[in-house]
Amino acid sequence: MKTGQIKNVGILLLTAIIWGFAFVAQSVGMDYVGPFTFNCVRFFIGGVVLIPCIAILKKYNGAEGQKKETDSRTEWIGGICCGVALAAASCLQQIGIMHTTVGKAGFITACYILLVPVFGLFFHKKCGILVWIGVVLAVAGLYFLCIDENLTIGRGDLTVFLCAIVFAIHILVIDHFSPKVDGVRMSCIQFFVSGILCLVPTVLLEHPHMVELLAAWQPILYAGVLSCGVAYTLQIIGQKGMNPTVASLILSLESVISVLAGILILHQTPTSREVLGCILMFIAILLAQLPIPSKKSRQ
Template sequence: MKDKIINPLLLLLTAIIWGSGFVAQSVGMNFVQPFTFNFSRCIVGGIFLAIYIMVMGKGSKKSKKSTEAVFIGGLCCGLCLFGGMTFQQIGIQYTEVGKAGFLTAMYIVLVPVLSTMFLRKKTGIHIWLGVVLAVVGIYLLSISSDSFTIVKGDIYEIICALMFALHILVIDYFNTKADPVKISCVQFFVCGILSGVFMMTAEQPQVQYILAAWQPILYAGIVSTGIGYTLQVVGQRNVNPTVASLILSLESVVSAIAGLLILDQQLTQREIYGCICMFAAIVLAQLPIKNT
């Protein structure tokens, strides 16, 4: 019963952290290129968690089985996280930012479909209605006009959504088999190393520019990555992956509110309706209705 209250709150906190972290990502990209930024923030996040584990995890019992689950789970999560981050960053160069955000958030549709197909997770009708409401809400928040055409960048964003959906499902599978904090730590190093390989081959990283972006990198690395993604892994325990994806999708609402409060941006009536739809979707998905 305690987990049913705390874990969704942890996922909500994750959405708040991610939504408010867009400012740091935007500022960081003024100094360094995408793979360099992802490499830096993932390595910072991994080091941050490694220190936390060493300080807090002394004397903890280990088993060969749990150690294997940590590394296998971390590897799978890291591959999905790298794929999601990479395709999102590539796609956003060829499509509108609003449309990219909408298509990326389509993981909320892919998660219940994939979880039913591969994990045999049942999704109640009220959760499906919540998914539909959330899609409408994200559309109102992300798309500024009624015209919607598919271009090359949109395909990359759809693949990104698939990778993030798989990321949620992989977490759902592994987070009861091993320490979620350790899984999260491994995933950051996997994602960071892969980003580093592409950074060295596709970009020209320069130390002075990385140092110039130290503040957004530290914030994105410790808060958005180290704390945010770890809260996601911990919060998903015993939570239906579809419900988890809906709560995490509130990131788009938080982003809009952060823009209002921090950047003095104004919410249009369309965006206000989008926020209402998103909140209604989360409330509907949390109703204690037995799945059939």
């Protein structure tokens, strides 16, 4: 693995850790405010946090930063597309978390590892055999994690699964635009777009009060500054030059972190069936990271 790829893997792994603990913040936040309000505020916080970062990076990059100004139109298109997908996926996830555990929500969200390679086929993105073996194992893992002994799936689990579908689209959109634009600026645009989209149902359906927002300041601040401002930007930077399926598998480690965070912080203990599902998914994630020897190296 090249040095640049190792750096990207490290960036995506840090992103997964931040997101894993964000599931706890999202769950706790629902004790005070509605899902649209939570997302609306955290997205605006994420966008505001990135404004000084953009100014600092522009000054630091100098001439290189000036050169990227020519991509502003593509940047806005990418930011808007990412923002729409992010708003839809995050609201589905936030609603789903209200009806399921943090650990289950984390692993079901990681279902995008199955969907990214499938959707990627429509864009002529090929994957190795080990990735597909990992996908099969992940399907088995999701079965034990989500389907109970009565072969039923909960309302929250189904909603989070729909969120995973949209997150898979979000990853492919980022893969399309990130090589062409400045990742931090596009990330900032996507947050404000997502915040505006969430603002409409917030005002019409939830009518939040300042007292409720102040009571939820800790989970909202974590979700806004770290999960949005830091992690989504790291995702865009880390995905540059990487296969989107491999990137999605690294990011899906957030599911493992979410289970640990749920146990340590919220004292949510998974059943033996759910533990088996988690183990299968973790094996799938690791298996898909193994390099496939090239034909030249075998000769």
